[in-house]
Amino acid sequence: MSIGIIFLLLLGFVLLEIPVGFALIAASLVYIGMDGVFPASVVASRMPPGLESFPFLALPLFVFVGTVLSSGGIARRIFDFANCMVGHTRGGLGHVNVLASIIFAGMSGVAQADAAGLGRIEIEEMKRAGYPTRIATAITAASSVIGPIIPPSVIMVVYAVLANVPLSDLFLAGIVPGLLMGASLMIAIAIMARTGRIDVPLQPRKPARERWQAFVKAAPALSAPALLIAGLLSGVATPTELGALTAVYATVLGFAQGELTPRRLWDCAVQTVLTTGVLAFLIAAAAPFLWALAMGDTVSWFARQIEGISHNPILFLLTINLILLVAGALIETTVILLIVVPVLGPAMVMNGIDPIHAAMVIIVNLMIGALTPPFGVLLFVMMDITKLSLAAMSRAILPFYLPLLAVLLLMTFVPALSTAVPAWMASTR
């Protein structure tokens, strides 16, 4: 029986408004039942082992860190610091917004934490300074995709386990593309400010004393990314263990700053349980689905389909970019990751593309997809905060796709942007 049927089943169940996790299970159950080769009980037996992986533990750990950063007042201090540094420039708070996201990304592993936690502060401050809500929202949404590109990153954790690549290499590979995305957004903001598309009075430069104070307050958070990367490079701990250490660090910091209370810490744990219950459950639910795909030899089927374009790695990557961008606009990021990576990853490596390069192209692609209507998770988070309509927000974000897509193209053509840091790291010992 054709393996394509399982995708049709999935589509059908999703349209019935069954949550994606249950739709994946239902599709596997019906497909394996119809196929008749295996007992349907295989679906139940495959689900929990899909989670049996030490790297996956990093998922709840970094989700927890994200919640603590917001509840513990750390996001606020990061914003204040960024404001003191670049707030006085033309398009000031736009740059502040991006810079704060870059710093925040060094501790947070999920884009939603950036958009919802830090984003609330950013939008509030920008509105107060006279920025139109749609521009504030657009910059916040666009800059939040940097979160999972700069390490740590939950999406990289999932990718590493699914595609069997070292998580530490992926973390290191994200640094340059993440900074490039930040830089490209800042260039776009600078151009918009010069051409008058962002027209807000300049802020006065903050006095040196105030800048110093903001730096001191933000210093522990600023040093966290450096500590994390040092930890990765020096081998104090694996990425999973770094997740736990970052969680402890953020918690201690929150308490030391007096903004975290036991009550709030408990809420952070509760939110972590809920997010894990959604994301990790999706991973478990995808396991029997992927098992059925593997039994149906989907990887070699897919490899045959793309044989024609596979001789030219660049053309191949461009095609994949196009497919993923369209898929990313229609389907939730984690879901694509779970279904596409196990098929696409091996096919790309078979075609001679470096696994780390392939991973970064796919991940950046999916993050841009999370920003694209009609199904962009980050847009939904923003709609929740600002009450803007999906249409208004999509229009406002339009100019920011350009810099992000430019970075994606650059990354596609220049593998070194992704592979140089892990390779350099490998050569230093």
Add this chain to the structure above:
Amino acid sequence: MRFFSWTLVVLGRAELVAASLLVLAMICAVSVEVYYRYVLGSSLYWVEEGATIAFIWVTFLGAALASKANRHITITSLGGIFRAGRSRALWALGGQGAIVVVAAVIAYHSFGYTTLQARTATVSLPVNIPRSWMFAWPLCLGMVSIALTHLYYFMDNVISLFAPGVRPAPRPLLEI
């Protein structure tokens, strides 16, 4: 119906407390392991396996909780075709019913695996835990809880079909 929802809310609170404690325990255990290895120079090799078991429990308890808080990722693009009203509610009803069936089937099958998986045990923990407590049991218990939760939503939906002012989406049992 009142008693049913009360029971589910109590169950949800229990899941919430158990899973949150497990999350905090996971963070502590992994941190202590790093401390042992890096500072004391000896490794606590049971942490990896122990934390993995905790993670699997957190996932399925969390999934049950996410059902009660109505947080599972759902793509509602097609629902827009139906205007709010009876047809929309009937559409939602089909979805709720399907979840009940799926969860019940998985609960049933995972229960069937408990004996098979109990043949092998964990290896590094101070006590040997049968692998069924790592795999089949958390899935089975989580799915029973999920099946009951969506059965409640299903029944609530049926009742609302006959009440004035149809409301198609389930009102979450828990607001978290």
Add this chain to the structure above:
Amino acid sequence: EVSLNVATVDAAGTLRNLAGNRLHTLLREQDAGVQVRHIEGPVLGNAAQVRDQVAEGSVDIIGTDIAWAAPYSNFLKATSFSFVFRDQEHLAGVLDSAMMAELIDEIAAEQGVRILGAAVLPSRAFFTKVTPQRAADFEGLKIRSPQLDNWLESYKAIGANPTPVNWNEVFLALQTGLVDGAHGLPVDVQPNNWHKAAPNVTDLEDMFGVHVWMINETRWSGMSSADQATLVAAIDEVDAWMTATAEAESLSTIASLLDQGGGVFITHNAAKREAVAALAGADKVVAFPEDEREAMRNKALAAGKALEGQATWWAPGVLDELQSVR
């Protein structure tokens, strides 16, 4: 015609993966009544997970290291304990013994998984930055371990400090000093680059690799005896090929690892030293004193004896029984 799903878990191009492909080709060329479909790579899960799938019947056969069968039998655990075997012939003798045949039937009846033939592979080697010269050099050495209790206890038995690390992360763990050493078959190490982080290769013949094929017992007993014979013959042929290939490539692999990593080869075995010296140069080879190895062996066997009779460990007298096989 019987069609069996065979999974080998290891990445494309590894010995096990090639063996799976070979089994497939062999049966197809014979146009036999039994055919296999080889599912390559870790797409169905890791070795322990696929082993469970064989037990429950959703996968028919797994080709993997014998270590993953050890949880099925406390006796089998003893065969994956360090320094239990004097040499490769001793191990092969145990695998061929009547004792083993009895054990296989026992496991099949109790666990629903039957072991079909085993291929003896070369010994595992330690990959380290340091160059161990004495038994004491292993004291406190952080050695990467899989999540298997006989492995953990084996490393503890020689005084080392076992540290569980995911197979994929071993290179990084070695490079960053998370662990001081890792233990594996040189042919498996090459694609994973361990030698570039831990260049010195120490072969004390403390553990040998053993590849086994495990089939679901229900599936097996449902096959006609002619089909069973066909399958076993094909498996035996592939096993012989694996043993020969691994044997032939092991020393040349070590030589190329030394060449790429810049390390030395350390062993008590004079014949191996000579062979590697011929390939890599005499300056690349260092002797490990026989008496120091003997000291480690005695330490390990004493630790193994101490485990005898404890819950989840083998029965008293098993180690002596294994020693008596010739």
